[in-house]
Amino acid sequence: MEHYLDDLRSLKLEVYELFRQHPDLLPPVLEALTKEQQRDLVRKCMHCILDAGYSPMFFFNTDFKKYFYLAELLSMIDLSTTVKLGVQYSLWGGSVMNLGTERHRKQYFEDIDKLRLPGCFAMTELRHGSNVAALQTEAVLDVATDEWVINTPDDGALKWWIGNAAEDGKMGTVFARLKVPAPDGSGAVDDHGVHAFIVPLRDMASHELLPGVDIRDCGYKVGLNGIDNGMLRFTNVRVARENLLDRFATVERGGKYSSPFTASKRFAATLGELTGGRVGLTTASVGVLKGALTIAVRYGAQRQQFGPPDGSEIAVLDYQSQQQKLMPMLATCYALHFTKNFLIEQYVEMKRTKDEELVADVHSLSAGLKAYTTGYTASALSICRECCGGHGYAAVNRFGALRSDHDIFQTFEGDNTVLLQQVAAMLLKRYKEQFSGAPISATYNYLRQWAADTLPPNPLVSHETDMRHLRDPAFLVRSLRYRTARLLHTAALRLRKHTRRLGSFHAWNKCLPHLLALSRAHIESVMLDCFLEGVNKCVDAECRKALKAMADLFALQRIQSDIIFRNDDYVAPEKQKAIQRLIEILCSELRSVAVPLVDAFSIPDHILRAPIGLASGQSDPYSAYLQSMGYAASA
Numbered sequence: 001m002e003h004y005l006d007d008l009r010s011l012k013l014e015v016y017e018l019f020r021q022h023p024d025l026l027p028p029v030l031e032a033l034t035k036e037q038q039r040d041l042v043r044k045c046m047h048c049i050l051d052a053g054y055s056p057m058f059f060f061n062t063d064f065k066k067y068f069y070l071a072e073l074l075s076m077i078d079l080s081t082t083v084k085l086g087v088q089y090s091l092w093g094g095s096v097m098n099l100g101t102e103r104h105r106k107q108y109f110e111d112i113d114k115l116r117l118p119g120c121f122a123m124t125e126l127r128h129g130s131n132v133a134a135l136q137t138e139a140v141l142d143v144a145t146d147e148w149v150i151n152t153p154d155d156g157a158l159k160w161w162i163g164n165a166a167e168d169g170k171m172g173t174v175f176a177r178l179k180v181p182a183p184d185g186s187g188a189v190d191d192h193g194v195h196a197f198i199v200p201l202r203d204m205a206s207h208e209l210l211p212g213v214d215i216r217d218c219g220y221k222v223g224l225n226g227i228d229n230g231m232l233r234f235t236n237v238r239v240a241r242e243n244l245l246d247r248f249a250t251v252e253r254g255g256k257y258s259s260p261f262t263a264s265k266r267f268a269a270t271l272g273e274l275t276g277g278r279v280g281l282t283t284a285s286v287g288v289l290k291g292a293l294t295i296a297v298r299y300g301a302q303r304q305q306f307g308p309p310d311g312s313e314i315a316v317l318d319y320q321s322q323q324q325k326l327m328p329m330l331a332t333c334y335a336l337h338f339t340k341n342f343l344i345e346q347y348v349e350m351k352r353t354k355d356e357e358l359v360a361d362v363h364s365l366s367a368g369l370k371a372y373t374t375g376y377t378a379s380a381l382s383i384c385r386e387c388c389g390g391h392g393y394a395a396v397n398r399f400g401a402l403r404s405d406h407d408i409f410q411t412f413e414g415d416n417t418v419l420l421q422q423v424a425a426m427l428l429k430r431y432k433e434q435f436s437g438a439p440i441s442a443t444y445n446y447l448r449q450w451a452a453d454t455l456p457p458n459p460l461v462s463h464e465t466d467m468r469h470l471r472d473p474a475f476l477v478r479s480l481r482y483r484t485a486r487l488l489h490t491a492a493l494r495l496r497k498h499t500r501r502l503g504s505f506h507a508w509n510k511c512l513p514h515l516l517a518l519s520r521a522h523i524e525s526v527m528l529d530c531f532l533e534g535v536n537k538c539v540d541a542e543c544r545k546a547l548k549a550m551a552d553l554f555a556l557q558r559i560q561s562d563i564i565f566r567n568d569d570y571v572a573p574e575k576q577k578a579i580q581r582l583i584e585i586l587c588s589e590l591r592s593v594a595v596p597l598v599d600a601f602s603i604p605d606h607i608l609r610a611p612i613g614l615a616s617g618q619s620d621p622y623s624a625y626l627q628s629m630g631y632a633a634s635a
């Protein structure tokens with residue numbers, strides 16, 4: 001199975017081998033390190049990767065798949081390193097490469113790649129994170145000197161949480177309101193909204209802060225203490241006019257502003273170029289989920305508690321309760337694996353073709369999948385910890401650090417609740433388009449059938465309980481699509497009704513839970529499609545059987561747990577019961593192959609590190625654990 005899952009397996013083996021040679025970079029207990037030690041560790045990890053000849057900037061700019069794969073690999077090595085890499089290459093580097101033009105790329109590529117120019121992505125302010133359009137930092141053109149003058153007008157506009165700022169950053173992409181003299185010569189200033197500027201922060205040689213730049217450390221955080229997040233204040237900081245990242249808007253000498261886009265399209269195009277960061281976070285989050293499941297499943301298979309009065313104790317994974325926590329999670333992890341691969345393929349295709357439809361699709365899918373994956377993994381980490389009982393709480397078994405470090409994945413690079421709304425907005429747009437007869441891209445093609453899909457189900461089908469029917473991909477796919485189509489149709493109707501009375505903003509707010517459910521439903525529809533494609537492409541009969549069982553479990557669990565299917569009589573009570581029984585059967589069927597299924601993630605012991613979850617500990621689960629606590633295992 002592992003060969004089927006990993007088409008970049010050689011990169012994985014190389015990177016993991018690299019870290020095997022540097023055991024000092026794999027501390028057993030991250031929490032035991034101060035933030036200074038964690039930051040130092042991150043720097044060493046970054047250099048280890050670069051010194052081995054990898055070029056993350058080249059990957060991010062050209063060999064995209066490798067970049068995202070690297071993010072997944074690094075996630076079980078150290079999440080602060082994964083994020084620091086993301087800040088340097090996808091945020092700082094990505095903003096220069098994608099929001100700038102050729103001269104920016106030429107000037108900065110090498111130095112960013114080689115880490116000679118560590119940089120920041122300074123968007124968020126104290127008062128505004130999600131609402132980027134409301135940022136208040138200013139960049140006013142001084143026509144006399146042909147320079148931008150950057151200022152933080154008040155404390156609310158302090159740049160906040162800026163990764164790489166507190167200690168390492170030499171420069172940053174600073175998001176500020178672009179202001180130029182009004183062309184009518186009245187002396188007024190035109191505010192063209194938020195744009196991105198390259199701003200030097202520290203002297204290249206002495207590393208001293210430059211005049212007008214004040215930076216403070218954001219201090220200890222709940223996790224990710226290897227990242228030097230900082231707050232920045234600018235007081236009359238002057239940078240050349242050319243430091244505007246001017247792919248989407250230019251300013252001539254004298255202050256003439258021009259952009260081929262309307263203000264809202266330009267803003268959307270600017271934010272759209274940041275999609276790569278979300279894809280990276282998604283892949284890293286899938287990596288964490290794979291790691292957590294590897295620990296929990298292996299531990300559950302060997303940990304024994306209780307048993308029949310006349311027999312020996314049984315493994316905790318043999319309890320139905322444990323199976324029903326972990327097997328659907330394993331199935332979801334595989335679904336996410338195939339879906340993030342699909343997202344990466346779409347991303348690569350988007351970069352190749354620059355097709356506008358695809359840009360919109362990838363933007364929406366990356367937003368939705370980032371939100372779904374990171375939210376799912378955050379909850380899964382707690383369940384996996386719980387499934388490992390008290391020993392799951394030992395820091396050495398890693399759940400604590402993974403949970404603390406991963407938690408913020410739900411918030412940065414777009415708060416999950418905000419991102420899911422972008423998916424809902426896209427679905428509603430597509431829904432309207434189908435009435436106008438406009439072409440609709442492949443990902444959303446199934447919405448064309450909304451009319452058929454929202455029809456009351458055939459009563460014969462809603463009562464059908466035969467196992468073959470319940471495991472028929474046609475039934476599973478159609479059910480999840482029905483749910484999305486139904487939620488979409490009803491959301492559109494509700495929005496129309498409330499907008500008349502309340503206006504669009506309040507109508508949207510009133511329908512928000514409905515819209516979030518719609519987005520999640522859509523993402524799960526896409527996940528099932530990707531999973532089934534993964535099943536179909538698998539040639540090994542045994543693997544295919546296990547994959548199909550997981551795909552069925554993934555879909556059936558969604559049908560069983562969402563009340564919409566019952567409310568609509570899409571699933572009659574006896575069918576609901578049959579689905580519940582089938583879920584139990586699939587969970588116990590998968591239990592027998594659960595260990596090989598997590599082994600297929602092929603995370604070697606020196607990377608996984610959790611003593612209770614090691615592959616090598618399967619015959620004697622406690623010996624590595626005892627050793628990690630300083631006890632030699634007794635003979």
Ligand SMILES: Cc1cc2nc3c(=O)[nH]c(=O)nc-3n(C[C@H](O)[C@H](O)[C@H](O)COP(=O)(O)OP(=O)(O)OC[C@H]3O[C@@H](n4cnc5c(N)ncnc54)[C@H](O)[C@@H]3O)c2cc1C
Nearest residue numbers: 121122123124128129130161162163411412413414415417
């Ligand atoms: C460790 C860390 C590293 C970071 N690194 C960087 C960095 O390098 N550069 C950078 O620029 N930023 C960075 N950030 C900032 C991060 O991107 C923001 O925190 C994030 O965008 C969310 O913004 P916020 O904190 O203002 O949350 P808010 O937007 O204030 O959200 C607060 C709550 O309100 C809800 N909410 C907000 N708007 C809506 C809405 N429209 N509908 C429904 N609910 C809503 C949210 O769901 C959330 O629950 C970092 C943050 C952290 C913690």
